[in-house]
Amino acid sequence: RYHALTADREALEEDLRKRGIDPETVKSQQSRNESSIYKRNKRYQEDIAKQNGAQPGADMMAAIGVAKSLGSPVFCVDNDARETFDRMWAEMGTGEKLRYRFSGITDRIGGKKKVDRTQADYYDDEAKYLEEFRKKYPVMTRVLIDERNEAMAKRIAEVAYSHERTVAVVGDGHMNGLIELLPSDIEKRTVRLRDLTDPERLKALKQQYWETNE
Numbered sequence: 001r002y003h004a005l006t007a008d009r010e011a012l013e014e015d016l017r018k019r020g021i022d023p024e025t026v027k028s029q030q031s032r033n034e035s036s037i038y039k040r041n042k043r044y045q046e047d048i049a050k051q052n053g054a055q056p057g058a059d060m061m062a063a064i065g066v067a068k069s070l071g072s073p074v075f076c077v078d079n080d081a082r083e084t085f086d087r088m089w090a091e092m093g094t095g096e097k098l099r100y101r102f103s104g105i106t107d108r109i110g111g112k113k114k115v116d117r118t119q120a121d122y123y124d125d126e127a128k129y130l131e132e133f134r135k136k137y138p139v140m141t142r143v144l145i146d147e148r149n150e151a152m153a154k155r156i157a158e159v160a161y162s163h164e165r166t167v168a169v170v171g172d173g174h175m176n177g178l179i180e181l182l183p184s185d186i187e188k189r190t191v192r193l194r195d196l197t198d199p200e201r202l203k204a205l206k207q208q209y210w211e212t213n214e
Contacts, residue, residue: 037089038082044104051111063169077155088143153181160186
């Protein structure tokens with residue numbers, strides 16, 4: 001999974017060959033094992049990312065790249081994406097599935113403008129936004145946010161207790177939930193997405209973390 005996240009295809013294939021596994025066979029099996037809804041979601045994420053000049057998982061790949069350059073160990077703390085998404089879809093009711101599909105259509109039509117508007121609404125009042133999202137998508141919120149937060153908080157704590165310093169890179173929508181779930185004896189500092197995208201916030205962030213001895 002590490003090589004897959006870093007898009008290091010040659011290293012991944014070499015690792016498989018050392019285990020006596022044919023890389024082409026693995027690719028074929030993975031494709032067959034992916035549900036149609038999971039494949040559709042992958043294409044949706046790729047399309048949205050392309051419209052915004054990015055690629056899915058770029059934040060994680062950047063984090064792993066920095067860790068590699070520093071010689072720091074990398075731990076994957078999230079649940080398996082395919083299993084999680086397939087379980088969410090299986091537990092969803094018809095109404096929630098229809099709302100999800102319709103949202104995907106409007107996202108493609110709205111493109112970057114809708115993404116920017118959604119981010120603005122989220123930052124205006126995170127609690128209100130998540131509350132409304134939970135009412136609209138109760139199963140999605142439980143499976144993709146709540147349950148993943150619990151699993152990630154547990155794994156992050158395990159890593160934090162065994163290392164002097166730990167950096168956890170997670171989606172912005174998980175931040176508040178993880179902070180609440182992590183043990184109180186773990187010192188926490190947070191950097192939000194808006195801190196990285198706003199020039200003034202980023203400048204203050206650099207002064208706080210990189211230009212001091214703290």
